[in-house]
Amino acid sequence: MLTISNVNKTFNEGTVNEKIALRNINLHLAPGDFVTVIGSNGAGKSTLMNAISGGYIPDTGTIKIAEQMVTKWNEHNRASLIGRVFQDPMAGTAPNMTIEENLAIAYSRGKKRRLGLGVTSKKRALFQERLRMLDQGLENRLKTKVGFLSGGQRQALSLLMATFTNPKILLLDEHTAALDPKRAALIVDLTLKVVNENKLTTLMVTHNMEQALNMGNRLLMLHDGSIILDIPQEKKSQMTTNDLLRAFEEARGGEKLTEDRYILA
Template sequence: MLEISNLSRTFFPGTVNERKALRNINLNLGPGEFVTVIGSNGAGKSTVLNMVAGKLFPDTGTVTVDGKNVTKMADYTRARYIGRVFQDPMAGTAPTMTIEENMALAHARGRFRGLGMGVGAKRRKLFVEELKSLELGLENRLKTKVGLLSGGQRQALSLLMATFSKPKILLLDEHTAALDPQRAALVSRLTNEIVQRHALTTLMVTHNMEQALALGTRLIMMHDGQIILDLDQEAKSKMTVKGLLGEFEKIKGAQLDDRTMLQ
């Protein structure tokens, strides 16, 4: 479903600030696979997501989604294949529009041209049913402006909107990092439920190693623009945070503590 081949990217080449963000990354995700990605700041995690989303282009390598080479495709064009939830709860919704209007935009994505703002009884019923799955009471607040919702409510709505059109790939970019522990736990639970319910192929970046171990079917660790560890579901189920730190030390010959991961 997602194939990343020999992906490389250097920022500020030929200058004193030159930095190799990605070094020949190779990663394949099968249909319905849920991969969590960990690594310290600057490891290349978000760069990979931005390459898949089309926000950045690689110097070398290719990105293939569902058999289609999208490497040079603009982000707004490949958006029909990709859903994304950002770290900032404000980023995935339109605050001056109502919940219903936001849902209408998400529903229209990839279906037809235009904003598709008209909401008839059939679509409204669909929105209510989808919102009920969040168990936040938002199905009773369709006319509420999204800007009046809490951060946790907005992020839950963003997650629902990103998956409404059943994207080929779902990208989660530290989407619980800005939330308090209670709301982060809620959004994590909803993430797991939605991904499993729709069998979505998912790539999730997180600094939280406990979350990375709890969610998903596979875990990869990145460092200095490379994938240095790749755990399948069985190996991941037996792994601990202490074990992950030990693996990093064994592979790279350097110490890494959980505070570094959580920066």
């Protein structure tokens, strides 16, 4: 479903601020794979996400999504294949537009936008049906502006919008990191439900080791622009967070994982 071959990305090349963000990344995701990604700050997680979504064009290498070579596609062209939820709950929705208008935008992903009405009664019924799944009572607030919703509600809506048209790839960019534990748990549950129901091929960046181990069928660890660990389901399901830390040290030849933001428990 997703094939990344020999991708390199360097920022500010040839200056004192040169930063190699991705080093020769090779990655293949089969349809239905749910891969969690961890790594310290500056490891290249965000750059990897952006390289897939089209935010950055890689210096070398190719990216293939659903058998289509998308390496040179713009972000808005790739959007027909990729759903994305950002860390910031404010980032995935338009605050001054109503819930139904936001969903109408999600509904028309990958379609040509013309002069048909964005929200029709037929679409409205579909929106209500899908909103009911979130269990937030949003199905009765279609005409509420999204800016009035709580952070958790907005993130739940973002997740629904990102997955509304079953994208080929779902990118989750630390999408629970900005929420309190209770709401984060709610979004985790919703994520599992949506991904499993639609068998979405998913790449999820997280700072929560527990999440990384418990969710998905494969775990990647990035460090300094390279994939240093690639743990399959069988191994992952038996690991604890301590095992994961030890595996990191081994992979780095004794260097300890120093990262304040990591949630170990």
